[in-house]
Amino acid sequence: MQASRHGSVTPPAPEQPATRLHATRLHASRLRVVRRVVRRLRHVELVGLIAVAAPMACGGSSDPCCVVDPPNAGPLAVTTVAGDFDTIWELAWGPDGALWVTERPGTISRVNPATGAVTRAGTLAVDEIGEGGLMGLAFHPDFATTPFVYAAHTYTAGSAVRNRVVRMRWNGASLGTPEVLLDDIPGSSVHNGARVVVGPDRLLYVTSGDASNTTLPQSRTSLAGKVLRLTLDGAPAPGNSLGGYVYTLGHRNPQGLAFAPGGALYSTEHGPSDNDEVNRIEQGRNYGWPTVRGRCDGDAGAGEQPFCVANNVAEPLAIWTPTIAPAGLAYYNATLIPGWRGSLLFTTLKGAALYRLQLAADGRSVTSEERLFAGTYGRLRAIAVGPDGSVYLGTSNRDGRGSPGAQDDRILRVRPQ
Numbered sequence: 309m310q311a312s313r314h315g316s317v318t319p320p321a322p323e324q325p326a327t328r329l330h331a332t333r334l335h336a337s338r339l340r341v342v343r344r345v346v347r348r349l350r351h352v353e354l355v356g357l358i359a360v361a362a363p364m365a366c367g368g369s370s371d372p373c374c375v376v377d378p379p380n381a382g383p384l385a386v387t388t389v390a391g392d393f394d395t396i397w398e399l400a401w402g403p404d405g406a407l408w409v410t411e412r413p414g415t416i417s418r419v420n421p422a423t424g425a426v427t428r429a430g431t432l433a434v435d436e437i438g439e440g441g442l443m444g445l446a447f448h449p450d451f452a453t454t455p456f457v458y459a460a461h462t463y464t465a466g467s468a469v470r471n472r473v474v475r476m477r478w479n480g481a482s483l484g485t486p487e488v489l490l491d492d493i494p495g496s497s498v499h500n501g502a503r504v505v506v507g508p509d510r511l512l513y514v515t516s517g518d519a520s521n522t523t524l525p526q527s528r529t530s531l532a533g534k535v536l537r538l539t540l541d542g543a544p545a546p547g548n549s550l551g552g553y554v555y556t557l558g559h560r561n562p563q564g565l566a567f568a569p570g571g572a573l574y575s576t577e578h579g580p581s582d583n584d585e586v587n588r589i590e591q592g593r594n595y596g597w598p599t600v601r602g603r604c605d606g607d608a609g610a611g612e613q614p615f616c617v618a619n620n621v622a623e624p625l626a627i628w629t630p631t632i633a634p635a636g637l638a639y640y641n642a643t644l645i646p647g648w649r650g651s652l653l654f655t656t657l658k659g660a661a662l663y664r665l666q667l668a669a670d671g672r673s674v675t676s677e678e679r680l681f682a683g684t685y686g687r688l689r690a691i692a693v694g695p696d697g698s699v700y701l702g703t704s705n706r707d708g709r710g711s712p713g714a715q716d717d718r719i720l721r722v723r724p725q
């Protein structure tokens with residue numbers, strides 16, 4: 309069920325048949341949701357603020373995992389913190405109290421979250437080719453004493469498109485010369501990954517796409533179509549059970565990566581024309597691409613289920629068909645929006661919305677799904693949670709596939725009214 313800012317309610321996307329009991333519960337739940345949305349929209353008109361939480365069935369058209377979740381946050385206010393960026397790819401809360409932002413053409417900036425003032429930290433010589441360019445960014449866990457900033461970006465070697473991971477030293481005013489930690493990761497005009505996070509184990513996790521070559525994700529000797537794990541100095545992490553830098557394999561284009569406080573790792577991944585995924589990332593597991601799309605259910609052909617059995621394939625926690633192009637991912641553990649605690653939040657490009665997945669207590673399944681701000685801000689790529697629990701979103705309307713507005717690309721802040 310989707311509601312616009314102006315109060316019109318459009319029918320839900322087609323769904324697969326459900327059991328009668330399930331359908332009855334779903335129907336009753338949706339009626340309650342519609343009433344709540346209508347009440348919410350009336351309230352929004354009165355206060356003149358944007359507060360749309362549009363609930364929908366879980367898993368788009370094809371995932372029967374869970375039922376409609378009512379808006380769980382109360383009225384939200386969305387404000388523009390800063391604008392006039394070009395294709396925001398990453399938002400990362402810095403240890404210095406600034407919100408750091410990467411733009412795909414190669415700039416790294418710091419945003420004062422209180423004033424919106426933007427200062428340039430550095431510029432990387434990247435090759436912005438199609439979906440490639442400057443992408444993920446992360447910080448050394450001992451930033452006060454070891455002020456390294458890590459980033460992933462696209463470059464060219466002759467006619468070949470490649471990706472690499474670099475680190476730069478922050479001197480309090482600017483970033484130093486990039487030091488290459490890992491290069492020659494296959495790249496392409498599409499499917500480059502590349503999100504970068506530092507884990508609680510003080511290791512660097514980097515996603516890579518299949519670089520438009522479906523033979524690479526299942527090859528343990530290729531850096532493409534993987535979650536890679538490195539030391540903070542760029543060596544293969546000790547204990548990578550698949551060898552070298554490879555932590556997990558069989559990925560198509562994972563653009564989101566986030567740890568939960570207990571150490572569980574989650575990722576978003578773009579499917580082909582079907583089966584976008586959210587996965588729980590576990591060392592040594594095979595995530596199936598290209599033989600397996602989404603679950604081990606045979607929808608990608610007769611070879612899917614035998615491949616799953618033979619390769620211990622990890623099935624996604626949730627899937628979406630039609631696709632929504634999931635990107636930046638965050639785990640919400642703050643108290644500012646109590647109803648979101650214990651959720652995964654992720655942005656979508658094609659879906660042009662923020663998604664919230666409530667996780668089960670063990671973090672191994674999704675109990676409900678909520679879609680927010682659908683169509684309101686255009687393509688959304690980046691997400692970060694501030695120390696006070698505010699959620700920051702970065703738009704990607706200047707990436708060549710969007711319709712930029714006057715202030716795009718923008719950093720938006722979501723918090724309770």
Ligand SMILES: [Ca+2]
Binds near residue numbers: 558595596597624
């Ligand atoms: Ca998969």
Ligand SMILES: [Ca+2]
Binds near residue numbers: 601602603604607612
């Ligand atoms: Ca499947």
